[in-house]
Amino acid sequence: MESKLISLINSNEEWLMQRILDYASEHGYTKYTSTLKEAWRLSISGLSESISVALKEEHLSVELPVEEVSPSNSVAHFGVVEAERHRKRGISLRMFLSLFKYYRQSYFDLIDLKHDKGRKQEALYKIGRLFDIMEVGLCSSWIAEGQDKVIYDLQVANREITNEKNKYLTIFESSLSPGFFINPEGLVENRNLAASRMTQLGSQSGETYYPAEEILSPENGIGTITKQHIGDVLPWLKIEFNLFLNDVLPEHEFTKKVVKDGETTFYRIKISKMLDVSQKFSGTVLILEDITSLTKALDEVKTLKGLIPICSYCKKMKDDGGYWKRLEDYIESRSEAQFSHSICQDCMNKHFPDLD
Structure with missing residues (x-):
């Protein structure tokens, strides 16, 4: 098992993502790809996972069989899935394979820059062969579909894209x-x-x-x-x-x-x-x-926090217009508070001494 190579690949996901994004930007592929960084990260994550699974095999063979590659092969399966996904989006085989070459180059660059010097050639050979297996798998899947099926898949994908566009347009308009x-x-x-x-x-x-x-x-x-x-x-x-x-x-x-x-x-x-x-x-x-409304409400709160003119005898409060108001009216006009009147025990004893 290639534990060091697996560790190198899995610990450099961000580096690989940025590398392929740089290649795609430099050579014009980003005109037809996702605008969001997360989509690029997921593409590297899925690819690295497939490569790692293959490298963990006890009796790994990276040679190309004369017969069709087994669907259980992790890298071949990855190629088939990606082929179907991109074909439905209207991407041509030529365009997909061309970008895929830069994915290969990104992994080669990583090995060349960061892998153990004595193991570089072996690692480059294995990774290169795994990419070959993926390409054979995706090409086989791509050309196996008839023209009617290809057209039908494109029609379905276009309807889904239109519906998704309309959904986000509706969200934007509804805000x-x-x-x-x-x-x-x-x-x-x-x-x-x-x-x-x-x-x-x-x-x-x-x-x-x-x-x-x-x-x-x-x-x-x-x-x-x-x-x-x-x-x-x-x-x-x-x-x-x-x-x-x-x-x-x-x-x-x-x-x-x-x-x-x-x-x-x-x-x-x-x-x-x-x-x-x-x-x-x-x-x-x-x-x-x-x-x-929020700003005005906060200003009212600030007003209540400041100096409030209140009569020392009757306890009425002077408002902004200079009028004296009952304390309840003053506070209710400046907040959502409401008063419910009762009587405390001291006042009960003072004003109604005959009542128990």
Whole structure:
């Protein structure tokens, strides 16, 4: 059993993930792959697990049999599963095999850089042969499917992708907090219904995603949407956003006071860069949360914590308008507290001495 080689592979999952991601980015494969880092990590995790299982076999043979590779072979099985998964997504065999060569190269690089010098050639040979077995398995599976089956699988996958897209679009549109997706130039690519209503740019869900201007027109053909700069849509946020866009301000969250038409609104602003390792969807996510009611409530709490004018004799309290109010009325108007009146024993004895 190749315990040292197995340990090397399993302890360098992050390194392998970053290596294949670098190769994929450098050679243009990220245009057709996942945008999230976790998907790349899982691909390395699954591949390393299959290789480790094979290396643990007591009588490991990495030579290519003249007959078909047994489906019980862990690496061959991995190749078959990945072939089916990517074929259904519309990935061509040529494209998948080409990227798979860089997966192989990533493992070769790891061995070359970190494995024991005296065991490098043997390790490279074994890993290379295991990748050969995977490739033979996935190629056999890929070409075994008839054209009708391939077309059917693609249709099913496309429906699933459309449904998933619609689900997340619905979640985005249903959010009560205004949300904006802004491209690297600062132009608003998309906004949800709450954002449209807040900026008075629309009142129907999906208006930004399915704009009327893109309906085929006999006179003008398909229209184009004029994207607005976030500084024009939200001029009161222009300074902070430009600082963020120019990397002066990091990913952050802050509170902003906005006065418009004599009304004051407080927003909690959240700005972050898109988590896209493929760089297909570079840009910024902007989320606004109206916290006006919360801010006013906290201000009231702060008022109650300060100096409160109270009459030394009747115990009435002076409000902000200069009027004297009963203590109960004063506190109830500034909190959610309500009073229920009773009588303490001392007052009972003082005012009603004849009652037991």
